[in-house]
Amino acid sequence: MSSTPWFWIVVVAVVVLVAVLVAGLLIARRRRISLDESKAADVVEKPKGGGYTATGGIALAPGGEKTEEAEEAEHPVEDRPETDGQPAVGDDASVPRDSAQRTVRDVELPEPAEETAPEPVPAEEIAPASGRLERLRGRLGKSRSVFGQSLLGLLGAGDLDEDSWQDVEDTLLMADLGAATTTEIVERLREELKRRAVRTSEDARAVLQEVLTSALSTDAVRAVRALPHTVDGVKQPAVVLVAGVNGTGKTTTTGKLARVLVAQGSTVVLGAADTFRAAAADQLQTWAERVGAEVVRGKEGADPAAVAFDAVKRGTEAGVDAVLVDTAGRLHTKTGLMDELGKVKRVVEKQAKVDEVLLVLDATTGQNGLMQARVFSEVIDVTGIVLTKLDGTAKGGIVFQVQRELGVPVKLVGLGEGPDDLAPFEPGAFVEALLSS
Numbered sequence: 001m002s003s004t005p006w007f008w009i010v011v012v013a014v015v016v017l018v019a020v021l022v023a024g025l026l027i028a029r030r031r032r033i034s035l036d037e038s039k040a041a042d043v044v045e046k047p048k049g050g051g052y053t054a055t056g057g058i059a060l061a062p063g064g065e066k067t068e069e070a071e072e073a074e075h076p077v078e079d080r081p082e083t084d085g086q087p088a089v090g091d092d093a094s095v096p097r098d099s100a101q102r103t104v105r106d107v108e109l110p111e112p113a114e115e116t117a118p119e120p121v122p123a124e125e126i127a128p129a130s131g132r133l134e135r136l137r138g139r140l141g142k143s144r145s146v147f148g149q150s151l152l153g154l155l156g157a158g159d160l161d162e163d164s165w166q167d168v169e170d171t172l173l174m175a176d177l178g179a180a181t182t183t184e185i186v187e188r189l190r191e192e193l194k195r196r197a198v199r200t201s202e203d204a205r206a207v208l209q210e211v212l213t214s215a216l217s218t219d220a221v222r223a224v225r226a227l228p229h230t231v232d233g234v235k236q237p238a239v240v241l242v243a244g245v246n247g248t249g250k251t252t253t254t255g256k257l258a259r260v261l262v263a264q265g266s267t268v269v270l271g272a273a274d275t276f277r278a279a280a281a282d283q284l285q286t287w288a289e290r291v292g293a294e295v296v297r298g299k300e301g302a303d304p305a306a307v308a309f310d311a312v313k314r315g316t317e318a319g320v321d322a323v324l325v326d327t328a329g330r331l332h333t334k335t336g337l338m339d340e341l342g343k344v345k346r347v348v349e350k351q352a353k354v355d356e357v358l359l360v361l362d363a364t365t366g367q368n369g370l371m372q373a374r375v376f377s378e379v380i381d382v383t384g385i386v387l388t389k390l391d392g393t394a395k396g397g398i399v400f401q402v403q404r405e406l407g408v409p410v411k412l413v414g415l416g417e418g419p420d421d422l423a424p425f426e427p428g429a430f431v432e433a434l435l436s437s
């Protein structure tokens with residue numbers, strides 16, 4: 001083989017190699033990173049937030065009132081197929097640059113509206129407290145049928161044999177008068193009927209009324225100490241503590257009592273020291289609003305003694321006539337809760353004397369109510385009893401027992417859930433109501 005072809009093959013290979021080397025050098029040069037600082041300075045840092053710069057404060061509108069109608073949107077939501085106000089297919093993502101711009105213009109600001117005092121809330125009409133027991137006589141219906149019909153039926157029948165006297169005794173026991181009071185009343189009835197030689201049912205009724213009324217009489221003052229007094233020439237509100245077990249009607253009684261006081265021209269602060277149940281404070285607040293009294297309440301679970309203290313402090317500062325403190329319902333069997341009630345009283349007494357401690361008892365609980373009363377009076381020195389729900393029981397006789405056993409007068413009776421269904425307790429009117437047909 002001749003050497004000519006080999007010569008040409010070597011020449012072509014060298015040419016191709018040179019061409020590849022030149023191309024590689026050119027590409028490498030283009031890719032090299034420039035570290036020239038002057039070029040880096042030309043890069044302008046973009047402000048964060050897409051170039052938005054606030055020129056003023058956030059626009060604010062008065063709360064609670066309706067603001068001016070917003071201008072009609074260019075693409076009203078209602079014209080869109082979807083309802084949530086999100087952009088729809090075909091909507092511009094942003095306002096086109098050539099769209100009409102709003103210019104600055106003067107606008108007439110409306111004259112500020114003259115401040116008008118809020119319309120005073122008309123106070124609810126409150127039934128006068130005097131003569132309430134007579135008006136609520138019908139509410140004693142169940143107890144009345146036991147006393148009025150059974151007793152009068154037995155006594156009006158003329159001379160009573162031993163069986164009849166046994167029936168009288170049973171009737172009194174069933175009405176929750178308790179053994180001791182029943183024995184005492186039966187003895188007095190026998191004596192009086194014999195002494196006066198009673199023959200007619202009219203006379204028998206009169207004797208019964210007299211004996212029952214005297215069994216309820218006491219030398220203790222029945223007036224609720226809820227009027228202000230003066231200490232060193234300074235007016236002090238009366239401080240009333242309302243206590244009792246759960247659901248006896250403490251909050252309702254506190255509200256009803258506040259109504260009575262306000263109706264008589266007193267100013268009242270209510271202390272919601274029932275911090276266990278948020279609803280209890282709300283309930284008291286509703287009463288306060290209806291009556292026109294101020295309410296002092298704490299956070300749920302707050303120390304009831306602190307709330308009671310604050311309520312009395314507020315009442316004293318505001319110069320009101322009475323501060324009524326509603327305490328949490330508690331089981332008389334729970335020592336901790338009872339201790340806490342004692343603390344409420346002690347803490348309040350650091351700044352003012354507690355003038356009245358009302359123990360609220362539910363008449364429908366009968367003997368159990370009596371046990372509660374005993375424990376409560378050991379802890380807080382009860383000065384008056386409020387017997388509630390007398391409208392719902394045949395055991396109105398509990399009044400006799402409570403008073404006799406505790407030596408504390410029944411001062412008020414609850415005869416319904418209505419705001420004016422609280423009556424002062426008057427033995428004569430109460431017995432009259434029990435015996436009325």
Ligand SMILES: Nc1nc2c(ncn2[C@@H]2O[C@H](COP(=O)(O)OP(=O)(O)OP(=O)(O)O)[C@@H](O)[C@H]2O)c(=O)[nH]1
Nearest residue numbers: 246247248249250251252329388389414415416417
């Ligand atoms: N029929 C009748 N119901 C009453 C009377 N007093 C209160 N009540 C009702 O008894 C229920 C309990 O009353 P509240 O005032 O909430 O009792 P409370 O003792 O404050 O209850 P707690 O805060 O849970 O301890 C409510 O439904 C009242 O309307 C009354 O004299 N007669």
